[in-house]
Amino acid sequence: NTAANVRIRHICAIGAGYVGGPTAAIIALHNSNVKVTVIDQDERRIKSWRGRHLPIHEPGLERIVRFARDGTNGSMDTISEQHQDLPMGQAQAGSDRNPSRRPNLFFSTACAETIASSDMILLAVNTPTKMHGVGAGRATDMAAIEGAVRDIALHAKPGTLLVEKSTVPCKTGQLIKDVLEAYRPGVVFQILSNPEFLSEGTAVRDLLQPDRVIIGCESTLSGHRAAAALANLYAAWIPRSNIIPTNIWSAELCKLAANAMLAQRISSINSISAVCERTGADVNEVARSIGMDPRIGTQFLKAGFGFGGSCFRKDIASLTYLAESLALPEVASYWQAVLIMNDFQRDRFARNVISRLNNTLRGKKITILGYAFKKNTGDARESPALDVIRILMQEHPHTIAIFDPLCSESDVKRELAVLDDCRGLVQPNGPIEIVTDSYLACADSNAILVLTDWDMFKNTKPATPDKFEATELPQLDGATPANIFRLPHSVARVTKPPSPPQ
Numbered sequence: 001n002t003a004a005n006v007r008i009r010h011i012c013a014i015g016a017g018y019v020g021g022p023t024a025a026i027i028a029l030h031n032s033n034v035k036v037t038v039i040d041q042d043e044r045r046i047k048s049w050r051g052r053h054l055p056i057h058e059p060g061l062e063r064i065v066r067f068a069r070d071g072t073n074g075s076m077d078t079i080s081e082q083h084q085d086l087p088m089g090q091a092q093a094g095s096d097r098n099p100s101r102r103p104n105l106f107f108s109t110a111c112a113e114t115i116a117s118s119d120m121i122l123l124a125v126n127t128p129t130k131m132h133g134v135g136a137g138r139a140t141d142m143a144a145i146e147g148a149v150r151d152i153a154l155h156a157k158p159g160t161l162l163v164e165k166s167t168v169p170c171k172t173g174q175l176i177k178d179v180l181e182a183y184r185p186g187v188v189f190q191i192l193s194n195p196e197f198l199s200e201g202t203a204v205r206d207l208l209q210p211d212r213v214i215i216g217c218e219s220t221l222s223g224h225r226a227a228a229a230l231a232n233l234y235a236a237w238i239p240r241s242n243i244i245p246t247n248i249w250s251a252e253l254c255k256l257a258a259n260a261m262l263a264q265r266i267s268s269i270n271s272i273s274a275v276c277e278r279t280g281a282d283v284n285e286v287a288r289s290i291g292m293d294p295r296i297g298t299q300f301l302k303a304g305f306g307f308g309g310s311c312f313r314k315d316i317a318s319l320t321y322l323a324e325s326l327a328l329p330e331v332a333s334y335w336q337a338v339l340i341m342n343d344f345q346r347d348r349f350a351r352n353v354i355s356r357l358n359n360t361l362r363g364k365k366i367t368i369l370g371y372a373f374k375k376n377t378g379d380a381r382e383s384p385a386l387d388v389i390r391i392l393m394q395e396h397p398h399t400i401a402i403f404d405p406l407c408s409e410s411d412v413k414r415e416l417a418v419l420d421d422c423r424g425l426v427q428p429n430g431p432i433e434i435v436t437d438s439y440l441a442c443a444d445s446n447a448i449l450v451l452t453d454w455d456m457f458k459n460t461k462p463a464t465p466d467k468f469e470a471t472e473l474p475q476l477d478g479a480t481p482a483n484i485f486r487l488p489h490s491v492a493r494v495t496k497p498p499s500p501p502q
C-alpha cells in the first residue's frame with residue numbers, strides 16, 4: 001500500500017469559487033471522517049457559503065452543502081431523490097456509512113490557520129488571462145496561484161500535499177516548487193496535478209460521476225504515495241478504473257488540451273453554419289448527419305453564439321502562449337483560429353441583427369433574453385451577450401433591456417463594466433436597463449435576441465433552417481410582437497416591422 005504513510009485528516013481548498021466550493025462539498029460528503037475547509041480572501045463569498053444562499057447556483061449543490069456543512073440537519077434522501085438517475089450509492093454513500101454524521105465541511109477566511117492544520121491543500125484559485133504587461137491577452141495570470149503558494153510556503157506543515165485543481169499552464173508544478181523553495185528552503189512538499197473537468201450547470205453530476213479523474217505525480221516513491229492518498233479519497237465514490245495516474249506535466253496539459261478540443265468543435269460547427277447560411281444548407285441537418293459518424297459523435301455540435309464562460313477562451317489563449325514560448329508558432333496559430341472563429345460568429349450575428357433593423361439602432365429598443373454564458377448557471381463571465389452588446393452599442397440604440405432568470409443586476413453590471421464601451425452606461429436613464437420581468441423587458445421592443453439557451457426561452461416551433469428565426473416565444477404571450485433572433489438562423493418572419501430611423 002503506497003499510501004501507507006500518508007494519512008489525510010484535514011483538507012483545505014484555497015478558493016471558494018465554482019471549482020473549490022463544489023469539489024470540497026463532494027469530497028466532504030463522501031469522506032465523513034475527513035474535515036474539509038474551504039478558504040477564501042473574499043469575506044462576502046465565504047459568508048454566503050456559510051449562509052442560506054450559496055454564492056453560486058448549481059443544481060443539487062445546496063442540499064449537499066447543507067448536509068455536509070450542517071450535519072444530519074440536511075436530509076440525504078432528498079439528495080438521492082435529486083440524483084435518482086445516478087448509479088446506486090453515487091449520491092448516498094456519505095450518509096449510508098455514517099447516518100448520524102457530524103458536520104465536516106467548513107468555510108473560513110482564516111487562511112493561515114487553516115493552511116497550517118491541513119494535510120492536503122487543493123489549489124482552486126482563479127487563473128485568468130493576463131490583462132497587462134508581458135503576454136497580455138494570452139498568458140495565464142499566475143498571481144493568484146503564486147499568492148496562494150506563498151501562503152502555503154509560509155504556513156503549511158512540512159510534507160503537506162499540494163494539489164493543483166486550477167487549470168494551469170504545463171510546467172506550473174515546477175513554478176510551485178520554485179516558490180516553495182524560495183520561501184521555505186529545504187522543506188519538502190509533495191505536488192500533484194488533479195485538473196478539474198466539471199462544467200458549470202452540471203457540476204454536481206460531473207463531480208459525482210466523472211468520466212475520469214486524472215492524478216499526475218512525480219515519479220518518486222513519495223510522489224506515488226501522495227497520488228495514492230488522493231486516489232483513496234476519490235475511491236470513496238468513484239470506481240478505481242476511472243482514476244488515471246499520469247505524470248504531472250501530462251495532467252496539467254490534458255486539461256488545456258481537453259478544453260481546446262471542445263472549443264474547437266464549437267468553432268468547427270459554427271464555421272459550417274456560416275457556409276450553410278450562404279448556401280441554403282441546414283446546419284442542424286449537417287450536424288446531425290456528421291454526428292452519426294461514431295468517430296465524430298454528437299456532442300458539442302450545436303451551432304450557436306460560440307463559447308463563453310471563464311474557461312475556454314482563456315485556456316486556448318494559454319495554450320497558444322505556451323506553444324509560442326516553446327517556439328511552436330504553427331501550433332499557436334492553429335489554436336488561435338478557434339478564437340478567431342468564435343469572435344466571427346458573434347460579430348456576424350450582431351451585424352445581421354443591425355442589418356435587419358435598417359442598419360441603424362437609433363431610437364430603437366433591443367431586448368436581450370439571457371445573459372448567463374449558458375443555461376443553468378448565473379455565471380456571466382465572458383458571456384456571448386457581452387460581445388453582442390458591445391457591437392450593438394456602437395449603433396447607439398435608445399435602450400438595451402436585459403433579462404436573465406438567474407444573473408443578478410450586480411453580475412450583469414460587473415461584466416458590463418469590463419467593456420470600455422459600456423462603462424457608466426448602466427445608470428438610471430442610461431441606455432442599458434437590467435429588467436427583472438421578461439414581459440417588461442420585451443415590451444415595445446424592436447428586436448428580441450435570445451442569447452442564452454435557457455429552457456424558459458425555448459421555442460416550440462421548428463426553426464427555419466438557413467435564416468435567423470423570428471417567431472413569438474410562447475412563454476412571452478402578451479409581450480409586444482417583435483423580431484426574435486437566435487442563432488443559427490437569420491430572420492424568417494417579421495411580426496413587427498422595425499421602426500423607421502429617428
Ligand code: NAD
Binds near residue numbers: 017018124151
Ligand atoms: P473563481 O474565480 O470562481 O474562484 C476563485 C476564488 O479563489 C476566488 O473566490 C478568489 O477570491 C479566491 N482566491 C484567489 N487567490 C486566493 C488566495 N491567495 N487565497 C484565498 N483565496 C484566493 O474561479 P473558478 O471558476 O472556481 O475557477 C478556479 C480554477 O478552476 C481556474 O483555474 C479555472 O480555470 C478552473 N476550472 C474552472 C471551471 C469552471 O467551470 N468554473 C471548471 C474547471 C476548472
